[in-house]
Amino acid sequence: MTAALAHVxxxxxxxxxxxxxxxxxxxxxxxxxxxxxxxxxxxxxxxxPVVGLHVDVVEVGDQGPLFFQTVHAAESGKPRSIxxxxxxxxxxxxxxxxxxxxxxxxxxxxFH
Numbered sequence: 001m002t003a004a005l006a007h008v009x010x011x012x013x014x015x016x017x018x019x020x021x022x023x024x025x026x027x028x029x030x031x032x033x034x035x036x037x038x039x040x041x042x043x044x045x046x047x048x049p050v051v052g053l054h055v056d057v058v059e060v061g062d063q064g065p066l067f068f069q070t071v072h073a074a075e076s077g078k079p080r081s082i083x084x085x086x087x088x089x090x091x092x093x094x095x096x097x098x099x100x101x102x103x104x105x106x107x108x109x110x111f112h
Contacts, residue, residue, distance in 0.1 A: 005018065007033070019036070057083070083097060
C-alpha cells in the first residue's frame with residue numbers, strides 16, 4: 001500500500017493528495033500509489049510516505065473505531081493537511097472540498 005507511494009516519492013514524484021479508504025472500497029476505486037486501503041490495524045502501516053501531502057480519509061460503510069484509529073495513524077505520518085469523510089459527516093479544507101467529500105461519501109454508501 002504505502003510501499004508504492006514511497007517508491008513514487010523516491011523517484012521525485014509528488015502526488016497532489018492521497019486517498020485513504022477505511023474498509024473495502026468498491027471496484028471502481030482504482031489501485032494506485034496515491035490510494036491506501038485500510039481494513040485492519042492502521043498502526044501497522046508505514047505512514048511516512050504521506051509526509052507533507054494532503055490526505056483524505058474516507059469511511060466505506062460503518063467501520064466504527066477503525067476509522068478514528070486510521071485518522072490518528074495517518075496523522076503520525078505528518079501530512080500537510082487531512083480531510084475526513086465518515087458516516088458522521090465531513091471536514092474538508094473549504095466548502096468546495098467538503099462538497100466533494102460529501103459526494104464521494106454518498107457514492108460509497110450507495111454500494112454498502
